[in-house]
Amino acid sequence: MSEQKQLKQATLEYAVRLGDDALVLGHRISEWVSYGPFLEEDIAYGNVALDYIGRARMFYSYAAQLTGDDKTEDHFAYMRNEREFSNLLINELPKGDFAYSQLRQLLVDVYASLFLAELVKSKDDTLAAIAAKAIKETRYHLRRSRDWVLRLGDGTQESHNRAQTALDALWGYSHEMFEMDALEQQLADASIGVDVAALRGQWHARVSDILIEATLVVPEDGWKVRGGREGYHTENLGHLLTEMQFVHRSHPGCQW
């Protein structure tokens, strides 16, 4: 395979990864719709879910375009099994209680704000354009999740305990965000992808500032989990996909 062809194939896989990250988290957030703590928050968090699903569509559409055949975004969203999904594990974890979802959101939002600021500079025009749109949304998401973590961490004893419990349960899933494999290295070297390993220091500093302000204890690095990028998932993803893909698979080719 020529180098250019290889790079195109790598870019396709990369777009699918980023699409998977967005779709899986978007679906998790959408599970809060009608279960929000009060109406205003229900609407606001639902908006965030829509931002993520819109982001997934952009990445998948680009991937579909790169395949050069008649695949569409729906193929990537609905016709693949869990072993073919390459999202980060932290995005697929069940929504838990509200504190858990907001702590996850903070860890992911800070990461996304750093990641997208780099992806905007990609030599791939489409990826750069998607990042430019997405980063505006992410800045707002971060404003929300930061607010909630401060409220919950520095709120009542109950909310503080729940926030700390969530943080401790999630921390081991954060390390995977900064892992580079051969594909990401190749794309980073070609100035198409992002060198995520280089973002870790900044991420830790920003997240720690917020957690400390929220009177939470920044967890020590200990156990860590990985595998999402290779298709090794927690059992949660299969259940998520079952629910998400059911209608599409039951009625193939159905048009509204």
Next chain:
Amino acid sequence: MTTEKLELFEVFVRSKRGLDHKHIGSLHAQDPEQALEYARDCYTRRSEGVSIWVVRSADICASQEDDAESFYDPSDDKPYRHATYYQLPDPVNNM
């Protein structure tokens, strides 16, 4: 969680072409900052606005139904306060 412990805020939005903020609704939030974010999410999702004000409903001093008589009735018999009350001289065409 219920909205019992939350405060009520009134939301005013200035649209792209508008010169002034118009009242468009109310919502519950814990403080003005959060109210501003919810106003963004609840009332400007379809690009309705370029500027938002939120005000604690409790901070609004409003006239009461009972006040209506003393507030508004006295002007009923003072039609001369309207410009249309006056006959304009013929030479004035555009008024």
